[in-house]
Amino acid sequence: MASKVSDRQIIKDSDIDPRHDWSRPINAHGVMNVDFEERVDFRRLHRYRLARARQALEASELGALLTFDNNNIRYITSTTIGEWSRDKMARFALLAGDGEPHLWDFGSAAIHHRIYAPWLQPVCCHAGNVGLRGTIPPNQGLVKRAAQEIYDVLQEQGVQNMPVGVDICEPPLLFELQKLGLEIRDGQQTMLDAREIKSKDEIMLLNTAAAMVDGVYQDIYEALKPGVRESDIVAMASKRLYEMGSDDVEAINAVAGERCSPHPHNFTDRIIRPGDQAFFDIIQAYMGYRTCYYRTFNVGRATDAQRDAYKKAREWMDRAIDRIRPAASTDSIAKVFPKAEEFGFADEMEAFALQFCHGLGVALHERPIVSRLVSLDFPMEIKEGMVFAIETYCPASDGVSAARIEEEVVVTADGCQVITLFPAEELPVANEY
Secondary structure, eight states, rough: OOOGGGGGGGGOHHHOOOOOOOTSSSOOOOOSSSSSSOOHHHHHHHHHHHHHHHHHHHHHSSSSSEOOOOOHHHHHHHOOOOOOGTTTTTOOEEETSSSSEEEESTHHHHHHHHHTTTTTOHHHHHHSOOOOHHHHHGSSHHHHHHHHHHHHHHHTTTTTTOOEESSSSOOHHHHHHTTTOOOOEEEEHHHHHHHHHOOHHHHHHHHHHEEEEEHHHHHHHHOOOOTTHHHHHHHHHHHHHHHOOOEEEEEEEEEEEEEEEEOOEEEEEEEBOOOOEEEEEEEEEETTOOEEEEEEEEEEEOOOHHHHHHHHHHHHHHHHHHHSSTTBHHHHHHSSSGGGGGGGSSSSTTTTTTTTEEESSSSSSEEEEEOOOTTTTTTOOOOOTTTEEEEEEEEEETSSSSEEEEEEEEOOOHHHHHHOOOOOOSSOEETOO
């Protein structure tokens, strides 16, 4: 299983330089590639991500990273076989020592990669199976075989006596790896270290993904009328996103009327009525890069209580944005969010994710996480090139309505830039009477 190749030596500094030229706007190109202007360079993107993973591995105490998390697999190998695989634990990748990444994929997908993914060595693309979450019992030998194949690569790279970092794993494989004498440690933290700073290509992809949702919110604004169901909005938005080039509509929250408080984080077939306050979250990916993008609307008319709730949510948002810049600390941002008790919750665990920030990239939740639940005691540094989402929520005094706003920002050299552009400075009222 030879896995060292010479082109590791041809990686240029520009390939692993994360910095965007902030004197230029962040591009939001169309979803096609063209010959007449530079857009996303996917091979440069692959070199950057692999270099970041290698740097994180070298800085750790680990000898290898074994990944079953589809987001990490895509980050290291630039491969995907779609949303089908997200909960199957059917594919895995190994980055060991100084070698090239190995990928075990679902049956014939391995053959496909040998043909269509020339940035991977054909000898490093394997068909693999660890039991499909136990439906093929471990005693039938697939798990043991996979463990031995992993061990063979570790041995080839001379790291079989070093700890192996694993992100997520089914217990039978973990046990087999331990039987071979391997020490298993948490590898997710190492991969999150790698994914923390976004390259200019990643920033363009995140900006394009946000631009797609900008357009969908215009469609939602025009469609919000009495008689439309929450589920109708979800169906319309999903169809529109796939038409625009989305490769994964992960989830859309659609919450209206009395369902707004407390936030249920879902959608139903509830019929939207005149005067409803309604908020939506669109979680989707373009080329693997995700959005988390809330907007709140009123339908036909708005009460003073609903407008006041929106105003407070916007104020908390703007205070947080003002504090985001390189070298700032996450605790300074968390302090501008209200305490849980101040907006109707018993403690910070119950209120978690209502006033917070989270990193955004190939996963919905990356670093930094900013929340009163954790950030006051365990602050982290904000760095140039981070991309994250800021979420605020304010229940209305009527006991029914609530406002929810979310902005995505890129941390620039001297502050941050908002890339979610559908207007949210004031409460939008759709089809106002």
